[in-house]
Amino acid sequence: xxxxxxxxxxxxxxxxxxxxxxxxxxxxxxxxxxxxxxxxxxxxxxxxxxxxxxxxxxxxxxxxxxxxxxxxxxxxxxxxxxxxxxxxxxxxxxxxxxxxxxxxxxxxxxxxxxxxxxxxxxxxxxxxxxxxxxxxxxxxxxxxxxxxxxxxxxxxxxxxxxxxxxxxxxxxxxxxxxxxxxxxxxxxxxxxxxxxxxxxxxxxxxxxxxxxxxxxxxxxxxxxxxxxxxxxxxxxxxxxxxxxxxxxxxxxxxxxxxxxxxxxxxxxxxxxxxxxxxxxxxxxxxxxxxxxxxxxx
Numbered sequence: 001x002x003x004x005x006x007x008x009x010x011x012x013x014x015x016x017x018x019x020x021x022x023x024x025x026x027x028x029x030x031x032x033x034x035x036x037x038x039x040x041x042x043x044x045x046x047x048x049x050x051x052x053x054x055x056x057x058x059x060x061x062x063x064x065x066x067x068x069x070x071x072x073x074x075x076x077x078x079x080x081x082x083x084x085x086x087x088x089x090x091x092x093x094x095x096x097x098x099x100x101x102x103x104x105x106x107x108x109x110x111x112x113x114x115x116x117x118x119x120x121x122x123x124x125x126x127x128x129x130x131x132x133x134x135x136x137x138x139x140x141x142x143x144x145x146x147x148x149x150x151x152x153x154x155x156x157x158x159x160x161x162x163x164x165x166x167x168x169x170x171x172x173x174x175x176x177x178x179x180x181x182x183x184x185x186x187x188x189x190x191x192x193x194x195x196x197x198x199x200x201x202x203x204x205x206x207x208x209x210x211x212x213x214x215x216x217x218x219x220x221x222x223x224x225x226x227x228x229x230x231x232x233x234x235x236x237x238x239x240x241x242x243x244x245x246x247x248x249x250x251x252x253x254x255x256x257x258x259x260x261x262x263x264x265x266x267x268x269x270x271x272x273x274x275x276x277x278x279x280x281x282x283x284x285x286x287x288x289x290x291x292x293x294x295x296x297x
Contacts, residue, residue, distance in 0.1 A: 020276040021256070022052040022237070024095075026283055029057040029064070033075050042087040044286055048256060052091035052276065053083065054124050059101060068108035076109065077118040084117045093122035093183070098145065099168040107172045110180075122181040123169045124205075127162050130188040134158035159193060166200035185239070191226050198232035203275050209241045212250045213259050216240065217266040224267065235275035238263060242285035251288035252295070 023045060031037040045053060058067075066072045083089040094106045102123055110119045133139030134146065135154050141161075142153035151157040166184060173180040184197060185205040197204065206223055208216035220238070227236055240259065242248050251259070260277050267274065279285050 020052075021048070021050045021260075022054060022091075022093075022276045022278040023048075023050040023285070024054045024056065024239075024279065024281040026056050026281040028055045029060040032061060032079055038079055038082065041282065042083055042089070044282070044289075045083070045089060046087045048289060050279075051089065052093060052122075053089060054093040054095050054122075054278070056095055056281075058094055058096060058105065062101075062105045067105045068112055070112040073109055073112060077113050077115075080119070081115065081117045091121040091181070093124050093181075094120045095124040095126050097125070097127045099165040102165075102169055102172060107176070110176060110178060116178055119178045121179065122183060122202075123172065125162070125165055125169060125182075125184040127165060128185075128187060129158035129162040130155060130186075131158075163196055163200070166197065170200045183237075189223070189226065191229060194226060194234075195231050198230050198234040201234060203235035203237055205237050205239055205278060207239045207241070207280075208263075209239070209243075209246045211246060213240075213262040214266070216247070217263055237275040237278050239278045239280050241280045242288055243280070244284070248284055248288050251285065252291040255292065255296075256289070 025031070025041065031041055044050075061067070061076065065075060067076065070077075080092045083092055094102075096102055096106065106120060106123060113119050127141070127145075128134070129141070131139075131141065134141035135158065136142060137147075137153055139153070141158055145151070145161055146153050146157055149161070151161055162184075166182065169182050173182055181202040182200060183203045183205060184201050185207070186194070186197065187207050189197070194204070204227065206220055206227070208220045210216040210219050216238075224236070227234070240247055242251055247259075256277075256279070263277075264274070
C-alpha cells in the first residue's frame with residue numbers, strides 16, 4: 001500500500017512537471033525557412049510534449065536578416081507563430097552570450113512585431129564565466145569580452161561581465177510590453193555567485209551531463225545542495241544531454257518520462273524549486289527517441 005501511495009504521488013507530481021519540458025534546438029539556421037524541416041522539428045516537439053524551445057544560432061540568422069526590421073524578420077515571426085498556434089509551444093526562448101545581441105537583435109525583434117504569438121518569451125544567457133577561456137589570455141571569453149573592455153581575464157572579471165549582462169537582460173524584461181522571463185545556464189558556481197545570479201533570473205539551468213539519470217544526479221548533488229541554500233531560492237531546471245558521450249544511448253532504451261521520474265525520486269529531499277527538465281539537444285535526441293519508439297513497439 002505504501003509503495004502504491006508513493007508511486008501515485010510521484011505520478012501526480014510528474015503529470016504537472018512533464019508539461020514543462022524544454023528542448024534546445026541546435027542548427028536552427030538550417031531549419032528556419034525550410035518548411036519541411038520546421039514541421040519536422042515542431043512535430044517532434046509536440047509529440048514529445050515539449051512546451052518550450054530554446055533557439056541556438058540566432059547570431060547566424062542575424063547575418064541573414066535584419067532582425068529589427070518587420071519586413072525582413074517575417075521568416076522568424078512566421079516560425080514562432082506556427083510553433084505557438086499549431087504545435088502547442090508555450091514559450092520560445094532566445095539564447096545568446098552577450099548583452100549587445102540581446103539589445104540590438106532580440107529585443108529589437110520583439111519591438112518590431114505586433115502580435116504576442118510572434119514574439120520571444122524568454123532570454124537565455126549562455127556565457128560560461130567559470131571556463132579557463134575567460135581566465136587565460138588568448139581564450140575566447142578573455143579576448144572577445146574582457147580584455148577589450150578593460151575587465152581582468154579572471155574568474156572574478158568574467159563573473160562581473162556575466163552579471164552585467166544579466167542586469168541588462170532584466171532591464172529589457174522590465175521594459176518589454178510582452179512578458180519576458182530571464183534564465184541563465186550555469187555549469188560551475190559557488191554560493192556567493194549563485195546568490196548574486198538569483199537576483200536577476202527567473203530560473204537557473206544546471207547541466208547533469210552523464211550517461212544515465214543516477215549518475216547525472218550524483219554529478220550535481222553538490223550543485224543542488226548549494227542551490228538549496230540560496231537566499232532567493234530560484235527555480236531550477238536540470239539539463240540532460242543527448243550527445244553520444246552522455247545520454248544518447250540511455251534515451252534509446254528509456255523514455256523521457258521514465259528518465260524524469262527517476263531523477264525526481266532521487267532529488268525529492270532537496271529544498272529547491274524544480275522547474276523544467278531541459279534536453280540538449282534536438283538532432284541527437286530525435287535519433288535516440290526514434291530508436292526507442294521503434295524498439296518499444
